[in-house]
Amino acid sequence: MMINIALAQLNYHVGNFESNTKKIISTIETARSNGADLVVFSELCVCGYPARDFFEFKEFIDLCEDAALQIAAVCADIACIIGLPTPNLRHQGKDLFNSAYFIENGKVKAVVNKALLPNYDVFDEYRYFEPETNFSCIDFKGHRIALTICEDLWNTIENPLYITRPMDMLIEQHPDVMINIAASPFAYNHDTERIDILSGNCTQYNLPLFYVNQVGAQTELIFDGGSLVFDAEGNMLDELPYFKEHVSYYKLDKGENGKAVVSYQHTGTFKPHHTSDIEQIHQGLLLGIRDYFYKSGFTRAILGLSGGIDSAVVCALAAEALGAENVMAVLLPSKFSSDHSIGDAEDLVKNLGCKSETIAIKNITDSFETALHPQFNTLPFNIAEENIQSRTRGVLLMAMCNKFGYILLNTSNKSEAAVGYGTLYGDMCGGISVLGDVYKTQVYQLANYINRDKEVIPLNSIVKPPSAELRPGQKDSDSLPDYDILDTILMEYVEHRKSSSEIINMGYDEQVVKRVIKLVNTAEHKRYQTPPILRVSPKAFGMGRRMPIVGKYLS
Amino acid sequence: MMINIALAQLNYHVGNFESNTKKIISTIETARSNGADLVVFSELCVCGYPARDFFEFKEFIDLCEDAALQIAAVCADIACIIGLPTPNLRHQGKDLFNSAYFIENGKVKAVVNKALLPNYDVFDEYRYFEPETNFSCIDFKGHRIALTICEDLWNTIENPLYITRPMDMLIEQHPDVMINIAASPFAYNHDTERIDILSGNCTQYNLPLFYVNQVGAQTELIFDGGSLVFDAEGNMLDELPYFKEHVSYYKLDKGENGKAVVSYQHTGTFKPHHTSDIEQIHQGLLLGIRDYFYKSGFTRAILGLSGGIDSAVVCALAAEALGAENVMAVLLPSKFSSDHSIGDAEDLVKNLGCKSETIAIKNITDSFETALHPQFNTLPFNIAEENIQSRTRGVLLMAMCNKFGYILLNTSNKSEAAVGYGTLYGDMCGGISVLGDVYKTQVYQLANYINRDKEVIPLNSIVKPPSAELRPGQKDSDSLPDYDILDTILMEYVEHRKSSSEIINMGYDEQVVKRVIKLVNTAEHKRYQTPPILRVSPKAFGMGRRMPIVGKYLS
Incomplete structure (x- = not known):
C-alpha cells in the first residue's frame, strides 16, 4: 500500500x-x-x-x-x-x-x-x-x-x-x-x-x-x-x-x-545542499549566535572591536545574525593602540551600520598602576600590566552589559584559546564564544568569505600582521609560530591526539612542537573558565574535551 | 596457607x-x-x-x-x-x-x-x-x-x-x-x-x-x-x-x-576513624588546597579579605594547608566598606600571621565611572557600578598573581554560587574555589570548628550579618532569604532534584521557593565560567552537575 x-x-x-x-x-x-x-x-x-x-x-x-x-x-x-x-x-x-x-x-x-x-x-x-x-x-x-x-x-x-x-x-x-x-x-x-x-x-x-x-x-x-x-x-x-x-x-x-x-x-529535481567547509561554518555560526540570543531571551550583543580580524569577523557575523541595529561595537583604545587599528574598527562599523562607542582606557589603567605602585614599585612592565589593559576592557564591556542588557560576545579564536594567548577575565570574557572553535587560518577564510560580494571587513584588518597591542610594537609572531604552522600542529595534537614525537616525525621543528604543546597544556586552567564555544569542528574545546587541570602533561 | x-x-x-x-x-x-x-x-x-x-x-x-x-x-x-x-x-x-x-x-x-x-x-x-x-x-x-x-x-x-x-x-x-x-x-x-x-x-x-x-x-x-x-x-x-x-x-x-x-x-586495637561531617569537610578542604598547589607546582596563595566570614575561613584553611608564610591576604576597601570589616580582616591577619597588603579601590572605580560617564550619563547607580567594584578587586588580585606568581583562591560559598550572588570576573575569579561546595550555614560551622581551641577567626566576622558591601548599608538578607531557609531549599533542589511544588509541599513559602529556584536556574551561565570547586558533598557544582545554559527551566 x-x-x-x-x-x-x-x-x-x-x-x-x-x-x-x-x-x-x-x-x-x-x-x-x-x-x-x-x-x-x-x-x-x-x-x-x-x-x-x-x-x-x-x-x-x-x-x-x-x-x-x-x-x-x-x-x-x-x-x-x-x-x-x-x-x-x-x-x-x-x-x-x-x-x-x-x-x-x-x-x-x-x-x-x-x-x-x-x-x-x-x-x-x-x-x-x-x-x-x-x-x-x-x-x-x-x-x-x-x-x-x-x-x-x-x-x-x-x-x-x-x-x-x-x-x-x-x-x-x-x-x-x-x-x-x-x-x-x-x-x-x-x-x-x-x-x-x-x-x-x-x-x-x-x-x-x-x-x-x-x-x-x-x-x-x-x-x-x-x-x-x-x-x-x-x-x-x-x-x-x-x-x-x-x-x-x-x-x-x-x-x-x-x-x-x-x-x-x-x-523531484534533487540538488544536494552540500557546500564548502567555510560556507558551512559561516551558516553554523550564524545559527549558533541567533539561537543563543533567541532561546535565552536576549536581542542585543556587545563586543570590543580592536581593529583586528577576530573581532571584525565576530562583529560581521553578529550583525548578520541579529541585525546591525542590535550590535554595539565598543572601541577601547589604549596608549599602545595604533592609529590604523582605530581606523580599521571605525571602517567596519561604517560598513556594517552597527552602533559603536569609544572608551579610552588609559586613565583607568593608570589608576590601577598607581594603586599597585606600593606593591609593584620598580619591577619592570610585564604580563601583569598587559593583562590589566585586557581586564580593564573586560570590566568596561561587562559594565555596559549590566547597565544596558547586552550579552558580550567573546572574540577569541581557537588558535589563541589553544595556546592560552588571551587574558582570563579580560578578552576571554563573554556569554558565548563565537570563534573559539575556528582556527586563526580559518578566521581569515571566513573573513574572505564574508567579503565575497563586497568589502565588509576592511582589507587592512585582513592583511596586517596580527597583534594584541598590549605593549609597543607587539606582534603575535613575537611569541607564536606562524599561524599556518601553529594551526597544523594544534590540529595534530588537539584533534588527532598525536604525541609530540609523532608530530615531530611528520617534519615539524622539535622546539616549536614542544613549545606549542606545552602552551596548550598549561592553558587548561584558562579554558576551564571560558564561555561556551560554538562547536563547528569534530573536536572543540569545552564539553567535548575534558582534560585534567592539575595533571602532569607529557610535554 | x-x-x-x-x-x-x-x-x-x-x-x-x-x-x-x-x-x-x-x-x-x-x-x-x-x-x-x-x-x-x-x-x-x-x-x-x-x-x-x-x-x-x-x-x-x-x-x-x-x-x-x-x-x-x-x-x-x-x-x-x-x-x-x-x-x-x-x-x-x-x-x-x-x-x-x-x-x-x-x-x-x-x-x-x-x-x-x-x-x-x-x-x-x-x-x-x-x-x-x-x-x-x-x-x-x-x-x-x-x-x-x-x-x-x-x-x-x-x-x-x-x-x-x-x-x-x-x-x-x-x-x-x-x-x-x-x-x-x-x-x-x-x-x-x-x-x-x-x-x-x-x-x-x-x-x-x-x-x-x-x-x-x-x-x-x-x-x-x-x-x-x-x-x-x-x-x-x-x-x-x-x-x-x-x-x-x-x-x-x-x-x-x-x-x-x-x-x-x-x-590490633582497632579504633574507627569516623568523625563528624564538619571535621571531614575541614580535613578534605585542607588536602584539596594542599594537593592543588603541590601538584600544580605552586606554593603561594593570594586572596581578597573582606572582613566577612567566607574569606576569613578560606584564609585560615589556606594558612593551615600551605603555611601562613605562603598566604597573602589583600584588603581591598571601597567607600562602602565599614570600619569593622577592615578591623576584622586585620585581626584575622594578626591571628594567622599571614602576609597582607591593603589597596584602596576608590580611585580606580572612580576612573571607571568617569570613563563610562558619556554612556551611563544620569542613569542611577545599580548593579553595573556594584560589579565594577567587585571586578576592580578581581583585576587587582590577578595583577598581583601575574606579578608575583600567586594563585588566587576563590572565596564564594555554595549558597552564593547557587543563587548567583557573586560577580562573574569579580569575586568569582580564582584558580580553585575552596568553599564552592560548602553552604553558608556550613561555613559558620567550619568557622566555629576552626576556632575550637582558640579564636582564629574573629568572632565579629562570625556574628555580624553578612554583607557584600557594594552599596551603602547592603545586607545579604535584603535580597536573599535567611541562610538556614535558603540552604534547605537549595539542598532539596540541587542535591535532591525536587520540583518547586514538592518543596512547597514540604512547607516552604511558595514565593520564596520559586524565587530561589529561579535564581539558581538563571545563574547557570555564571557557574559555567567559575573555577573548579573542591567537592565535599554528594552533588557539587561543576563536572558533577551538567545543566543546559540556554534551556527553558521549569521554575
Whole structure:
C-alpha cells in the first residue's frame, strides 16, 4: 500500500515544552492537510536535545510524557514518530530510556528504545539512559518499519564502537524500510561522514531509509539538519536543507518484486545542499549566535572591536545574525593602540551600520598602576600590566552589559584559546564564544568569505600582521609560530591526539612542537573558565574535551 | 596457607608516571622487608584517577604499560595488584579496559577488567572503557581471590544501577576472599555509605574483603582513603586513616572449617576513624588546597579579605594547608566598606600571621565611572557600578598573581554560587574555589570548628550579618532569604532534584521557593565560567552537575 511520509526537520528549544509541543502539533496538522499518513520528528524532539541533567529531574520526565499525550490527542487520523525520554520500569539499570513513540489512532502503538548510546566527545547518553537489548519492527499500513534512533545505525563493521548492532536483529523480522530519528550535531566534516554511514546501512541491509535530524543551536551545540532519504541501493534520493527548518513529503510504495520503493512527492529535481567547509561554518555560526540570543531571551550583543580580524569577523557575523541595529561595537583604545587599528574598527562599523562607542582606557589603567605602585614599585612592565589593559576592557564591556542588557560576545579564536594567548577575565570574557572553535587560518577564510560580494571587513584588518597591542610594537609572531604552522600542529595534537614525537616525525621543528604543546597544556586552567564555544569542528574545546587541570602533561 | 597482605593507600598524581611508579616501587620494597606476600594498590594507581581525556592519547596508554613493566620487574619474590588502563584487543567496543594486573614472579599473572563503569555525577568511565563480561578468580598461595574494581561491588539488590553483578559470577568459582581496588571520591556522607555497601557484600557472599582506596586530591575531586577490611560476617576489622597515606598489614589464613580468616598483623586495637561531617569537610578542604598547589607546582596563595566570614575561613584553611608564610591576604576597601570589616580582616591577619597588603579601590572605580560617564550619563547607580567594584578587586588580585606568581583562591560559598550572588570576573575569579561546595550555614560551622581551641577567626566576622558591601548599608538578607531557609531549599533542589511544588509541599513559602529556584536556574551561565570547586558533598557544582545554559527551566 502506498503511504505518504512527511519528514519534519525542526528547531526545538531544550526544556520548552510549550513551544516544542505547539510546533510539533502544528506540523502534524499541516502534514495532515497535505495528505501525509505518517510524520517523522527527530530524536528527543519533545524536550529538545541535549537536555543534559534536566533528565535527573522527575518533573521533567513527567512533562515529557504529558507533552506526548497532548501530541497523541491530535493524531486520530494520522500517525507520527516522536522522541522523548521514558522511565525504565525494569527495575535494574539506568532510570531512563531514550525512546521513540510510534503514535497511531491517537495512541502510543509502539515504543522503541535506543540501543547504542554515544558517550564520547560531547555525548553523555550513558549518564542517563539504559541501552535497549530487545528489538521489534513496527507494522504500518502494509509496511514493516525498522525504527532506530541516531547512533543505532552508526556501529559500522570497520569501526565497531559497540558490541551489538540493532539492525542485525531487526533485519531478521523482514522490514521493508528503515526510519532513523536523530540529533546529530554539526561539525564541518560531519555531513559527508553521515551520508556515507547511512548509505552504507542501506546497501548492507538492502532497505530504503528515511533519516530525520534536528536543526538549531542549543548553547554550544549546533544541529545542522540535512535530513536524508536513500533508496535500498544506498543512493541519496533527497537531502533536506542545512541550518534551517524544513518539512518534505515522500511516497512509500511496494515495487513489483514486493520491495519498498520511495519516491519524492514533489517535482523531484534533487540538488544536494552540500557546500564548502567555510560556507558551512559561516551558516553554523550564524545559527549558533541567533539561537543563543533567541532561546535565552536576549536581542542585543556587545563586543570590543580592536581593529583586528577576530573581532571584525565576530562583529560581521553578529550583525548578520541579529541585525546591525542590535550590535554595539565598543572601541577601547589604549596608549599602545595604533592609529590604523582605530581606523580599521571605525571602517567596519561604517560598513556594517552597527552602533559603536569609544572608551579610552588609559586613565583607568593608570589608576590601577598607581594603586599597585606600593606593591609593584620598580619591577619592570610585564604580563601583569598587559593583562590589566585586557581586564580593564573586560570590566568596561561587562559594565555596559549590566547597565544596558547586552550579552558580550567573546572574540577569541581557537588558535589563541589553544595556546592560552588571551587574558582570563579580560578578552576571554563573554556569554558565548563565537570563534573559539575556528582556527586563526580559518578566521581569515571566513573573513574572505564574508567579503565575497563586497568589502565588509576592511582589507587592512585582513592583511596586517596580527597583534594584541598590549605593549609597543607587539606582534603575535613575537611569541607564536606562524599561524599556518601553529594551526597544523594544534590540529595534530588537539584533534588527532598525536604525541609530540609523532608530530615531530611528520617534519615539524622539535622546539616549536614542544613549545606549542606545552602552551596548550598549561592553558587548561584558562579554558576551564571560558564561555561556551560554538562547536563547528569534530573536536572543540569545552564539553567535548575534558582534560585534567592539575595533571602532569607529557610535554 | 597463611599469607601476609599489605594494603597501600597512597596519593598519586594524574599523569605523573615518574612519581607514581617510584612511590609504588618503594612501597613494594618496604612491604617486602616487612614480610608481605602481596601488596594491594588502588584503582588506576599507575596513572592516577581521574585521568579524564588523557585516556584518548595513545602515548599515555603506552606509558601506563611501561610503568607496569617497571613495577613487575621489582616483583621477583613478592606479588602485587596495580590498576591501569589497558587496550581492548577484542576489536569491538571502547578502546580500553579499566584493569587490574595481578603481578607475581615478576610477571603479569592475571588481568581483571572492571565490569561496572560509573557514568553519573562526576564519573565518565563509559567515555573510555568497555565493561567486562567475563570473570575469573585468581589463585595465590592456597587462596582463591575474587578481585574486583571499585563500582563492581556497588550494584546493590536494593538499587540495581546495572544489569549484572560481577560477584554473582565470581562466587561460582568458590573464592575464599574478596579484594577490591577503588578510587572513590570524598563526600561528607560517603564513608558510611561505603562501609554499609562493602559490609553488605561480605554478608551476601560470606567472604572477607580487603578494600583499598586512593587518597589525595586531583583538582576538584578529593579522595579520602579510609581503606577497609571486613571479615566474612561483614564486621569491620580495620579502617585506614582518612585524608592521608597509609600502608597496613594483615594475615590471611584458613580456619578449621577451611574458610579464610583475616587477622590484623599488628597489636590490633582497632579504633574507627569516623568523625563528624564538619571535621571531614575541614580535613578534605585542607588536602584539596594542599594537593592543588603541590601538584600544580605552586606554593603561594593570594586572596581578597573582606572582613566577612567566607574569606576569613578560606584564609585560615589556606594558612593551615600551605603555611601562613605562603598566604597573602589583600584588603581591598571601597567607600562602602565599614570600619569593622577592615578591623576584622586585620585581626584575622594578626591571628594567622599571614602576609597582607591593603589597596584602596576608590580611585580606580572612580576612573571607571568617569570613563563610562558619556554612556551611563544620569542613569542611577545599580548593579553595573556594584560589579565594577567587585571586578576592580578581581583585576587587582590577578595583577598581583601575574606579578608575583600567586594563585588566587576563590572565596564564594555554595549558597552564593547557587543563587548567583557573586560577580562573574569579580569575586568569582580564582584558580580553585575552596568553599564552592560548602553552604553558608556550613561555613559558620567550619568557622566555629576552626576556632575550637582558640579564636582564629574573629568572632565579629562570625556574628555580624553578612554583607557584600557594594552599596551603602547592603545586607545579604535584603535580597536573599535567611541562610538556614535558603540552604534547605537549595539542598532539596540541587542535591535532591525536587520540583518547586514538592518543596512547597514540604512547607516552604511558595514565593520564596520559586524565587530561589529561579535564581539558581538563571545563574547557570555564571557557574559555567567559575573555577573548579573542591567537592565535599554528594552533588557539587561543576563536572558533577551538567545543566543546559540556554534551556527553558521549569521554575
